[in-house]
Amino acid sequence: MEPIHSKIFKNRFVEHFPGDQSGSTKPRQTPGVLYSATRPTPVASPKLIAWSNELAATLGIAAPEEQDVAILGGNLTTESMQSYAACYAGHQFGNWAGQLGDGRAITLGEWETPAGESWELQLKGAGPTAYSRRADGRAVLRSSVREYLMSEAMHHLGVPTTRALSLVSTGDKVVRDMFYNGNPQYEPGAIVARMAPSFIRFGSFEMLAARQELEQLKTLTDWTIDKYYPHLTGENRMLDWMAEIVSRTVTMIVEWMRVGFVHGVMNTDNMSILGLTIDYGPYGFVDNYDPEFTPNTTDLPGRRYAFGKQASVAYWNLGRLANAIAPLITDTEKLVAIIEGYEDIFWSKYSLMMAQKLGLDELLPEDHVLLQELEKMLVSIQPDMTIFYQLLITLPPTLESPEDIETFFKPALYNELTPAERRGLQQFISLYLARLATNTIDEAQRTAQMKAVNPRFILRNYLLHLAITDLEKGDDAMFKKLEQALKDPYGHGADEFFKTRPFWASDQPGCSMLSCSS
Numbered sequence: 001m002e003p004i005h006s007k008i009f010k011n012r013f014v015e016h017f018p019g020d021q022s023g024s025t026k027p028r029q030t031p032g033v034l035y036s037a038t039r040p041t042p043v044a045s046p047k048l049i050a051w052s053n054e055l056a057a058t059l060g061i062a063a064p065e066e067q068d069v070a071i072l073g074g075n076l077t078t079e080s081m082q083s084y085a086a087c088y089a090g091h092q093f094g095n096w097a098g099q100l101g102d103g104r105a106i107t108l109g110e111w112e113t114p115a116g117e118s119w120e121l122q123l124k125g126a127g128p129t130a131y132s133r134r135a136d137g138r139a140v141l142r143s144s145v146r147e148y149l150m151s152e153a154m155h156h157l158g159v160p161t162t163r164a165l166s167l168v169s170t171g172d173k174v175v176r177d178m179f180y181n182g183n184p185q186y187e188p189g190a191i192v193a194r195m196a197p198s199f200i201r202f203g204s205f206e207m208l209a210a211r212q213e214l215e216q217l218k219t220l221t222d223w224t225i226d227k228y229y230p231h232l233t234g235e236n237r238m239l240d241w242m243a244e245i246v247s248r249t250v251t252m253i254v255e256w257m258r259v260g261f262v263h264g265v266m267n268t269d270n271m272s273i274l275g276l277t278i279d280y281g282p283y284g285f286v287d288n289y290d291p292e293f294t295p296n297t298t299d300l301p302g303r304r305y306a307f308g309k310q311a312s313v314a315y316w317n318l319g320r321l322a323n324a325i326a327p328l329i330t331d332t333e334k335l336v337a338i339i340e341g342y343e344d345i346f347w348s349k350y351s352l353m354m355a356q357k358l359g360l361d362e363l364l365p366e367d368h369v370l371l372q373e374l375e376k377m378l379v380s381i382q383p384d385m386t387i388f389y390q391l392l393i394t395l396p397p398t399l400e401s402p403e404d405i406e407t408f409f410k411p412a413l414y415n416e417l418t419p420a421e422r423r424g425l426q427q428f429i430s431l432y433l434a435r436l437a438t439n440t441i442d443e444a445q446r447t448a449q450m451k452a453v454n455p456r457f458i459l460r461n462y463l464l465h466l467a468i469t470d471l472e473k474g475d476d477a478m479f480k481k482l483e484q485a486l487k488d489p490y491g492h493g494a495d496e497f498f499k500t501r502p503f504w505a506s507d508q509p510g511c512s513m514l515s516c517s518s
């Protein structure tokens with residue numbers, strides 16, 4: 001294990017593609033290139049707030065020394081790093097947004113992990129790039145804390161995600177109008193060091209297609225397949241690749257639905273070509289089960305990115321990607337068929353996941369009625385999703401009367417139930433108990449299965465809000481507690497947080513919903 005500053009970085013993306021080498025951070029369009037060489041802009045006094053030991057161990061990095069903190073804060077680059085900001089485009093809220101690019105993310109390079117994988121190191125908030133447009137290239141502490149903790153929380157939940165290696169405060173102030181109401185404030189700045197095998201997005205391909213740089217589009221596609229999908233070697237590998245992206249994207253969304261995660265900004269520039277969750281901005285978990293819940297205040301008019309719409313948005317986004325690579329494919333009918341296969345793949349993966357959540361031995365055709373009843377009931381009574389499933393694990397088989405059932409689920413309820421809701425809950429429970437009676441796995445197996453897929457601890461927005469408020473005052477106790485809790489989301493270690501979102505947090509900014517300002 002060696003520290004970051006001793007690593008010999010590789011720079012294969014930079015070496016493989018044309019880039020703008022001027023080093024200029026003047027905002028501009030950069031036709032003909034896939035990146036702009038960019039150095040991080042130094043900060044006043046980088047201070048390490050957090051470091052992911054688990055990730056460091058996986059990646060073969062020793063504990064950070066002073067020089068490493070300087071690297072993670074953007075004050076030092078080593079000789080082997082050819083740092084850059086990638087150029088990409090995208091559809092935002094359903095509209096074509098043209099060139100976007102890394103406006104505040106700078107990739108320093110990559111290295112080979114002990115497992116033989118190559119991972120890139122990227123600083124988010126490291127200063128202006130050619131793609132910063134009118135913004136400052138920086139990130140505030142509150143949004144960086146959220147990105148750092150949530151990347152690691154998602155990893156421990158078992159959801160495909162980019163990772164966070166470190167969180168560094170910069171000592172510089174950043175101006176943000178958090179509520180977009182004309183009251184800009186100075187806030188502490190920070191930088192998250194993110195890691196992933198690649199940060200290439202759907203929008204990277206859309207950009208080349210829009211610029212009609214088809215040769216580069218082909219090179220990027222071949223390179224992505226060779227490097228990240230090396231098992232695809234057949235003559236139809238481009239179609240096979242698209243099919244695998246569909247499948248990985250479905251898996252990611254189904255995993256979000258399993259734990260109740262709402263991304264909040266599913267623009268195509270925030271869709272990873274590896275099927276990883278990327279860009280932790282105004283995200284949130286559903287507390288009460290509300291398919292209409294969006295954590296992003298900017299998304300409010302249309303609720304395009306609401307919890308229950310994520311599967312269809314991912315499908316739409318895959319369509320944009322397919323459109324972009326279509327010029328490279330002769331058999332476009334097959335391409336269309338692959339995209340149209342999304343819905344079936346989604347439902348089969350989703351139903352299997354739900355069967356697991358319910359502790360069923362297998363998914364039978366007739367179980368769809370049970371799943372439909374469950375969904376109907378959850379939407380109507382909107383219990384706390386996490387607590388509801390935890391209670392279901394220990395459901396007594398003798399529970400019958402609507403009153404007893406309501407009492408049993410009380411810890412998950414935000415409201416007292418109406419008679420109709422009580423009946424709906426009872427109806428589902430009796431269906432469920434009847435199904436459990438035919439389960440071929442025993443109770444211990446059922447319980448173990450349910451405990452493995454139903455999280456007990458989720459990083460709720462109000463908890464993050466408490467940690468951030470304290471941290472801004474110099475108290476890191478809550479931050480440390482959450483950092484610890486998120487490492488064991490399926491255990492009982494964090495039971496002090498095993499409760500519904502408190503009433504005070506339901507409409508307080510940052511506790512349920514957030515603005516995009518970050």
Ligand SMILES: Nc1ncnc2c1ncn2[C@@H]1O[C@H](COP(=O)(O)OP(=O)(O)OP(=O)(O)O)[C@@H](O)[C@H]1O
Pocket residue numbers: 100101102103104105124131132133135136137138139265269270278279280281518
């Ligand atoms: N403070 C900022 N300075 C410069 N560019 C920014 C800033 N905030 C966002 N952007 C850019 O605006 C676009 C959309 O922003 P979005 O919120 O999706 O991304 P992000 O949170 O900055 O980054 P990422 O997707 O890399 O996690 C991106 O091109 C992003 O780089």
Ligand SMILES: [Mg+2]
Pocket residue numbers: 269270279
């Ligand atoms: Mg983004």
